[in-house]
Amino acid sequence: MGKGGSLSDNVIKSIILSYTYVSIWIFLSFTVIVYNKYILDKKLYNWPFPISLTMIHMSFCASLAFLLVKVFRFVDPVSMSKDLYISSVVPIGALYSLSLWLSNSAYIYLSVSFIQMLKALMPVAVYSIGVLFKKDSFKTDTMINMVSISFGVAIAAYGEARFDTWGVMLQLGAVAFEATRLVLIQILLSSKGITLNPITSLYYVAPCCLVFLLVPWIFVEYPVLKETSSFAFDFVIFGTNSFCAFALNLAVFLLVGKTSALTMNVAGVVKDWLLIAFSWSVIKDTVTPINLFGYGLAFLGVAYYNHAKLQALKAKEAEMKVAQTDEEAHSHRLLEEKPGSGNDK
Structure with missing residues (x-):
């Protein structure tokens, strides 16, 4: 096969790998979301302790990350x-623990499909907080786009059959904390030239999350767990669930590292539609036409973004x-002019 054929083979291989990374990430993200819903929902596994579940995830991920980094x-x-850790990683860890706690709590009150619709507000939150922290510049057309996404989500919320105010507040809080975390990563770490892949990120952030989650756990969930004797630990359920959560972090590393963060955003939209379809067809959650119309508007806004x-x-x-190119051309001219100037002398 000629040179052109070899190039075509490389392009095909690259496309196949990209779709493979996207498929793995969608599958694992899909699995973690549905698995968490199954564990926390009172009508399914009935273990409604989101802080405890998040702490199990963080303990598992921190242990595996320690083994991969140190052993x-x-x-x-x-x-x-130490100063950088306290000033940068600790705030990011605090926000991450709050985001995970609230997002897992929302599964107790809201359907999987509606939660995915609310997550469409993430670009709005990231952009708004970015402008607030002067990381992004205010642009009228971008803000109009953000308003259109928000309007679509509001319509979806209006048409939600199982609307729960507390659940919506929890999910919106999770979106706000996660968006702030993403902006702070850019401000506190990227600006200092520090990049953390998912393994090193968990190595530094997961123990910090555990400490922050321990405080509300002692006061909110520990008394209930002790009273109801719900400490019985199903190693199969929680072990596989935690492993999926850790594998998802590795999948993010593969997807973003081998493609781009933008590819993950686009893949996220596909995953959301799949989850909505799954929630409606398998879990039998009610998805109304107004839900779909509102999320459709938000989807168009996210796609444009x-x-x-x-x-x-x-x-x-x-x-x-x-x-x-200009720099190379300038360097080339300097090299050409150097012998000429010597001849003039």
Whole structure:
């Protein structure tokens, strides 16, 4: 096969790998969400202790991350001072623990499909908090797009058959904390040139999350667990559930590392539609036409947002290529002029 055929084979291989990473991430994200719903829902497994479940996840992930970093040396730890850990990782860990706690709590009160619809507000929250922290600049067209997404989610909420105010407040709180965490990662870590992959992130952040979750657990869930004797631990259920949560973090690393964060955003939209269909057809959650119409509007807004980000990314790459070409041309001219100037003498 010729050179052109070899190139085609490489392109096909790259496409197949990209779709494989996307499929693995969608499958694991789908599995973790449905599994958490199964454990926490009072009508299913009936173990409504979201803080305890989150702590089990964090303990499992922290232990595996420690083994991979310190024992098996699978990845190298990031050089980090005590001051940097306290000023950067601790706030991020606190926000992450709150986000996980509230999002898991929402599964007790809301359907899987409606939670996915509410999660469509994530770009709105990230952009708004980014503007608030002066990480993003305010743009009228972007804000109009954010309003359209919010309007679509509001319509979906209006049409929700099992609307629960407390559950909605929990999920919106989870979105707000998660968006703040993502912005702070950019401000506190990326600005200092520190990048954490999912393994090193869990290595540093998971123990911090455990400490923050321990306080509300002692006052909120421990007395109930003690009184109802719900400490019986099903190693199969919670072990496989925790392993799926850890595997999801690795899948994020593969997907973002081998493709891009934008690809994960687009894949997330596909996953949300699959979860809504699954929730309606298998779990038998009620999905109304108003639900779908509202989420459809929000979906169009999110799709446009992702398209705008892709165009901005392409424009930035084009500018970098032009700048690199100009720099190379300038260097080439200097090399050509150097012998000439010597001859003039």
